[in-house]
Amino acid sequence: MSELRQDPTTFDWVIIAKERAKRPHEFRKHGPTKSSLLSHSEECPFCPGNEDRTPGAVAVYGPPDNWKIRVVPNKFAALTPEGNTQRDEWKMFRKTLGYGRHEVVIESPLHNKCIAYMEDDHVEQLIGVYRDRYLELKKDPNIKVIIIFKNHGEAAGTSLEHPHTQIVASPVVPPFIRRRYEIATQHFDNTERCLYCDLLFTEFEAKERIVQESEFFVALHPFASRSPFETWIMPKVHSSSFGKIAAIEIADLSRILKGIFLKLHVSLGNPDYNLIVHTAPVDDEHKTYYLWHIQIIPRLTLAAGFELGSGIFINTSVPEETAAFMREVKVP
Amino acid sequence: MSELRQDPTTFDWVIIAKERAKRPHEFRKHGPTKSSLLSHSEECPFCPGNEDRTPGAVAVYGPPDNWKIRVVPNKFAALTPEGNTQRDEWKMFRKTLGYGRHEVVIESPLHNKCIAYMEDDHVEQLIGVYRDRYLELKKDPNIKVIIIFKNHGEAAGTSLEHPHTQIVASPVVPPFIRRRYEIATQHFDNTERCLYCDLLFTEFEAKERIVQESEFFVALHPFASRSPFETWIMPKVHSSSFGKIAAIEIADLSRILKGIFLKLHVSLGNPDYNLIVHTAPVDDEHKTYYLWHIQIIPRLTLAAGFELGSGIFINTSVPEETAAFMREVKVP
Numbered sequence: 203m204s205e206l207r208q209d210p211t212t213f214d215w216v217i218i219a220k221e222r223a224k225r226p227h228e229f230r231k232h233g234p235t236k237s238s239l240l241s242h243s244e245e246c247p248f249c250p251g252n253e254d255r256t257p258g259a260v261a262v263y264g265p266p267d268n269w270k271i272r273v274v275p276n277k278f279a280a281l282t283p284e285g286n287t288q289r290d291e292w293k294m295f296r297k298t299l300g301y302g303r304h305e306v307v308i309e310s311p312l313h314n315k316c317i318a319y320m321e322d323d324h325v326e327q328l329i330g331v332y333r334d335r336y337l338e339l340k341k342d343p344n345i346k347v348i349i350i351f352k353n354h355g356e357a358a359g360t361s362l363e364h365p366h367t368q369i370v371a372s373p374v375v376p377p378f379i380r381r382r383y384e385i386a387t388q389h390f391d392n393t394e395r396c397l398y399c400d401l402l403f404t405e406f407e408a409k410e411r412i413v414q415e416s417e418f419f420v421a422l423h424p425f426a427s428r429s430p431f432e433t434w435i436m437p438k439v440h441s442s443s444f445g446k447i448a449a450i451e452i453a454d455l456s457r458i459l460k461g462i463f464l465k466l467h468v469s470l471g472n473p474d475y476n477l478i479v480h481t482a483p484v485d486d487e488h489k490t491y492y493l494w495h496i497q498i499i500p501r502l503t504l505a506a507g508f509e510l511g512s513g514i515f516i517n518t519s520v521p522e523e524t525a526a527f528m529r530e531v532k533v534p
Numbered sequence: 535m536s537e538l539r540q541d542p543t544t545f546d547w548v549i550i551a552k553e554r555a556k557r558p559h560e561f562r563k564h565g566p567t568k569s570s571l572l573s574h575s576e577e578c579p580f581c582p583g584n585e586d587r588t589p590g591a592v593a594v595y596g597p598p599d600n601w602k603i604r605v606v607p608n609k610f611a612a613l614t615p616e617g618n619t620q621r622d623e624w625k626m627f628r629k630t631l632g633y634g635r636h637e638v639v640i641e642s643p644l645h646n647k648c649i650a651y652m653e654d655d656h657v658e659q660l661i662g663v664y665r666d667r668y669l670e671l672k673k674d675p676n677i678k679v680i681i682i683f684k685n686h687g688e689a690a691g692t693s694l695e696h697p698h699t700q701i702v703a704s705p706v707v708p709p710f711i712r713r714r715y716e717i718a719t720q721h722f723d724n725t726e727r728c729l730y731c732d733l734l735f736t737e738f739e740a741k742e743r744i745v746q747e748s749e750f751f752v753a754l755h756p757f758a759s760r761s762p763f764e765t766w767i768m769p770k771v772h773s774s775s776f777g778k779i780a781a782i783e784i785a786d787l788s789r790i791l792k793g794i795f796l797k798l799h800v801s802l803g804n805p806d807y808n809l810i811v812h813t814a815p816v817d818d819e820h821k822t823y824y825l826w827h828i829q830i831i832p833r834l835t836l837a838a839g840f841e842l843g844s845g846i847f848i849n850t851s852v853p854e855e856t857a858a859f860m861r862e863v864k865v866p
Contacts, residue, residue: 301535
């Protein structure tokens, strides 16, 4: 029969549907594993030669006519740096202008170069760009939370196939993030220890859900994974904010991140996925209660009415099995 | 520029992306509006003649050889009535057996008969079945929450096209539901009034988001709609639990529910959607803090990395505009 498991970082429950569970290899997408895209597309606004089809760059890495990474405001920005963040209330309804920033990191000039197949130093530079933008965006005192995320593939909600990352700087701390932070704070108040560091120690003791380890990071499939092959990459050295990542950690992270994407790409056939950098709200990052980390969520299944109505996810895989499978995947 | 709006029932924020917003009619799916399915499918386990392809019925409405509605345990149940609900804890990890119930309400013998095109008295009987099952399932003292939901169409996560509703009886109250309930409780503690009733009064005053009204119910597009055409159907007479719905209210609800589905079907071209009945946890339904209601979420857009990482949804429509559009939709 199935199992209900609780995520210790959110208290959310998931159903591990063991009897409905597929074997890990059954989640493989059909078709070729390597991207079938060409390295350049005339129509793509992110390809070299089409720079005038995006808003003006806020940062360019490499020579302007031969750039390696380019950061531009999102042409269809969800939030823009106009107006103010003052709340406007009418009876029960509270709103504010959509003040903030919404940037796109164009990861490479090549239309088909995803992280799994990038040069090591390019991935390293890319993560450095994430940090640069984080540090730049947090200078605005109206910004309360910075969300770095990637949508890879149609099922993950991307509309442009050229590899890119998005960064949204929000003027509100949403309850979704505040709650995670509060659960970690409560744990710290009780124990004087970081919830996520404790979790990591426990996962090391259990061993079975760990996929890969590097000098500074661990990749694992969490105990209460919401979806098959959900992967967390967690720093071993405590730090509440991604913005504080050191150069030596960036180099190490780039290798483990590329390794995980390569394993996912090879074993599941270029699955659609979302990547999210979870980090403390800007005004809380000086405290030690939280641990920043990366979550990678392959979009292999769909949230339906039950998930939308209960917040309980049904996972048709067993994290210990998918982690064991991933450990064995051989990559170039 | 865009607008950040807060849902008073969850405190979640949504971004109403006014500049990216489509006009209401642009959300229409292409292709024929009427279901292109036949009324019977040899392969369908829910069609008459294939009754042996589901687990034995727990309830049958109408004569056994000419049934109108049939309720069966889900063959691939997420939760089953085996074992117990005792928590099993190892260090930071808490789990329990997947105890519970997972039923399927086969809404009609006809393979292609969705609620929008059912006879009025059939919809009425269907909602009566929801209530019957709710009352039956809550007799088990281990059951803490009952979630009634519908997945219509592929984008809504359905795997079988024959119209059906699912009911999951869960042995845990998930934080997602508890939080909604607590926000309503806090409001009641402060004001001695129901949060949702107050919301309804405010919506009546604002008028612009109300789609349709009947004797006992109101259908509206909420102020902080997470997605285009999100529709709430709320009772005008306060009641915390769907299980307490009266026969006269069922008759009225069946007409407004069918009307809303007909409007959605006609104007958007049979959109995929989820329906969820939100109701108080079983052990709290004797209190008056909550208001049960129905949420209909057409799956016209996709939650991507930003939504998964922040809990903030980006809505590319404006609720006042979609509600005005829906008010004008003429139905047979």
